[in-house]
Amino acid sequence: MFKIYHFDKVNSTIDKAKEFDVNSVIIANEQIKGKGRFKRSWSSSKGGIYMSIVLKKTNPSYLTFIAAISAFKSIKDVYNLKTIIKWPNDLIYNGKKVCGILTKVSDKSIVGIGINTNNKIPSSLKNKAISLSEIIGKETNNKLIINKLLKHFEKYFKLLKNKKYSKIINDWKKYSFLGSKVKVKTLGKTYTGIAHDVDEDCFLIIKTKDKKITIREGDISV
Numbered sequence: 437m438f439k440i441y442h443f444d445k446v447n448s449t450i451d452k453a454k455e456f457d458v459n460s461v462i463i464a465n466e467q468i469k470g471k472g473r474f475k476r477s478w479s480s481s482k483g484g485i486y487m488s489i490v491l492k493k494t495n496p497s498y499l500t501f502i503a504a505i506s507a508f509k510s511i512k513d514v515y516n517l518k519t520i521i522k523w524p525n526d527l528i529y530n531g532k533k534v535c536g537i538l539t540k541v542s543d544k545s546i547v548g549i550g551i552n553t554n555n556k557i558p559s560s561l562k563n564k565a566i567s568l569s570e571i572i573g574k575e576t577n578n579k580l581i582i583n584k585l586l587k588h589f590e591k592y593f594k595l596l597k598n599k600k601y602s603k604i605i606n607d608w609k610k611y612s613f614l615g616s617k618v619k620v621k622t623l624g625k626t627y628t629g630i631a632h633d634v635d636e637d638c639f640l641i642i643k644t645k646d647k648k649i650t651i652r653e654g655d656i657s658v
């Protein structure tokens with residue numbers, strides 16, 4: 437289903453992807469201006485996986501969820517390594533970020549996926565991020581991870597097209613951080629509680645001492 441375009445160096449695969457038709461996948465060895473959530477930058481030196489999938493306009497929350505499940509499964513398939521999906525879009529290992537996902541929607545959808553594999557993590561991020569090669573103690577096979585990821589993504593995208601929302605939510609939950617103690621920073625407030633559930637809109641529900649709160653957007657620490 438997907439047509440893959442490989443580049444050595446781009447500003448961001450998300451920006452590059454805007455030039456391509458649906459069902460294209462843009463992969464780069466390196467990004468000069470890698471983008472993260474909340475207008476943050478994404479460290480994108482050589483060795484990591486930087487890819488963006490172009491799709492027809494689709495609900496971005498579900499796209500982010502299926503990308504997280506697919507990335508989780510690809511790492512599990514290739515290295516038998518279990519990461520944890522932290523709402524809405526991070527893969528975490530021992531409290532550190534291995535993968536991040538950024539989904540943009542205009543007339544098309546673009547799902548940007550960054551996985552720390554063989555790239556060097558800058559010292560300023562060492563307390564927050566980790567690479568798969570550091571975890572497994574050897575170089576990763578990025579091509580294999582990407583192939584597996586796209587296979588899973590294709591399968592879950594079909595489920596999404598067929599409106600199998602509860603299957604997607606249930607799989608996301610299985611591999612997720614639900615049940616953990618969390619601190620949530622939203623624009624105006626900070627909450628602490630237990631990550632309790634996600635609803636059918638992919639919003640996070642946390643349980644504080646006295647009530648349940650629905651989180652639509654925010655930064656979560658576990």
Ligand code: BTN
Pocket residue numbers: 447448449450467469470471472473474476478485486487488525526535536537538548549550551
């Ligand atoms: C985040 O967790 O903040 C999201 C990070 C998303 C990074 C990926 S790397 C491929 C794609 N291109 C970008 O510029 N960003 C996304």
